[in-house]
Amino acid sequence: MIRLHHVPLGRSFRVMWLLEELGLDYEVAYYSIRDGSMRTPEFYALSPAGRVPALEYHGETWFESGAILQLLCEHHPEAGLQPAPGDADRALYLEMMHYSETVGSLVENLNLNHVFLHNPADASPVVIKLLTARLRAALAAIDRRMGSDMLLPSGFSAADIMFSYGFELARYYVEMEQFPKLWAYWDRFKAREAYQRAKARDGEQDLYDRDFYPVPEVKRDPSEWKG
Secondary structure, three states: EEEEOOOOOOOOHHHHHHHHHHOOOOOOEEEEOOOOOOOOOOHHOOOOOOOOOEEEOOOOEEEOOOHHHHHHHHHHHEEEOOOOOOOOOOHHHHHHHHHHHHHHHHHHHHHHHHHOOOOOOHHHHHHHHHHHHHHHHHHHHHHOOOOOOOOOOOOOOHHHHHHHHHHHHEEEEEEEHHOOHHHHHHHHOOHHHHHHHHHHHHOOOOOOOOOOOOOOOOOOHHHOOOO
């Protein structure tokens, strides 16, 4: 039995996509960040931080999307989605698996400032501006170095699945057309049948109520100006 505990458009989509790439049968338990459904003793028993993903896999329970992706790849080496130790792409694979959370953490902090504050007036325009600039710089670094169709020269891997989460959500905060290589890369991975199957099962997201969140104007008191 395989059961994925999932929030639409959450980090758990990484696991859903990989399960589709592996051709595995699985159930989905859906949650919302907004309704408290992950704040129960039963869910904390699956994921100690009360966050998705959690994956029940043949009697074991795993949490943390990066760890789950690596574990699934280890259990299904025949898929060839994780370079083995000693392979030429191994170092780059590990770098991109972890760099994906550099991007993901910036998106998460922008989510907190733009989407989840009970009073939007509490958001700091200065913090949002800095986070957006850092997100733009993190994406630009990968755009500059991309020299193949996927992140690894050897082709599609779990690193692409890991990276896709932050990259796909970054479009709510950054104009993605300014990164031509990443824009073309996005089109390529969206064309994958497994990605499309996962999207069909993802569910209706309730995180964002608009297509783009611009950086608010930073207003300063004239008394702070330096002559």
